[in-house]
Amino acid sequence: MLTFEGNQFQGTQAIIGKLSSIGRVQHTPKSMDVQPSTDPNSLVIFVTGSVQIDGGNPLHFCEFFQLVSNAPGSYYVHNDVFRLNYGL
Amino acid sequence: MLTFEGNQFQGTQAIIGKLSSIGRVQHTPKSMDVQPSTDPNSLVIFVTGSVQIDGGNPLHFCEFFQLVSNAPGSYYVHNDVFRLNYGL
Numbered sequence: 364m365l366t367f368e369g370n371q372f373q374g375t376q377a378i379i380g381k382l383s384s385i386g387r388v389q390h391t392p393k394s395m396d397v398q399p400s401t402d403p404n405s406l407v408i409f410v411t412g413s414v415q416i417d418g419g420n421p422l423h424f425c426e427f428f429q430l431v432s433n434a435p436g437s438y439y440v441h442n443d444v445f446r447l448n449y450g451l
Numbered sequence: 452m453l454t455f456e457g458n459q460f461q462g463t464q465a466i467i468g469k470l471s472s473i474g475r476v477q478h479t480p481k482s483m484d485v486q487p488s489t490d491p492n493s494l495v496i497f498v499t500g501s502v503q504i505d506g507g508n509p510l511h512f513c514e515f516f517q518l519v520s521n522a523p524g525s526y527y528v529h530n531d532v533f534r535l536n537y538g539l
Contacts, residue, residue: 366484366497396454396532401490401519409454409515409532413539423536425513427497431489444484444497448511448536 365443378443386417390424404432405441414447423448453531466531474505478512492520493529502535511536 365372365381372378393412400407407429413421429442453460453469460466481500488495495517501509517530 364486366486369482369484393538394457394534396457396534398452398454398530398532400517401488401493401529405489407495407515407517407530407532409513409534411513411534411536421539423511423539425497425499425534425536427495427515427532429488429495441489442486442495444486444495444515446482446484446497446499446513448499448513450481 364441365445367445368447389415391415391421400429402431406430452529453533455533456535477503479503479509488517490519494518 365378367381370381372381391413392410394410396409398407399405407427409425409427411423411425414424415421424445424447426445427442428440428444430438431441432438453466455469458469460469479501480498482498484497486495487493495515497513497515499511499513502512503509512533512535514533515530516528516532518526519529520526
């Protein structure tokens with residue numbers, strides 16, 4: 364499941380549809396934190412940094428995702444939440 | 452487990468020690484996203500907003516945590532990652 368700026372997308376097709384609609388995106392990651400999740404086969408990952416969309420001004424972003432292994436060496440994204448962080 | 456600005460704290464005592472060392476904190480949350488995690492008893496929660504520490508300037512923050520239920524109506528924090536988001 365993807366939550367992108369508060370909008371939910373569930374399933375491969377809906378998520379790929381959303382991601383490919385965004386335009387040219389350049390991420391500049393600044394931090395990445397990883398923790399084991401509740402299940403020994405899953406990790407939670409938290410990334411912050413800045414992102415430019417179609418060459419615009421850089422904006423702060425933060426993104427959380429949970430990777431789950433369903434076979435040795437193979438992971439899928441179970442959760443994904445993306446937010447811009449602007450306007451104090 | 453708590454990861455606070457890249458520093459890891461594990462276990463109740465270490466986490467409470469860190470949190471109580473920070474000073475007077477005022478959070479102004481701006482967004483909250485919730486998704487079901489891999490386990491039917493757990494939720495992942497993602498919050499962004501601004502925070503003021505000891506009355507200083509507001510800073511962007513983002514925080515992810517995972518709540519796990521170990522009894523009906525009872526939850527504990529299994530994962531917690533906190534980051535400030537500044538300096539483009």
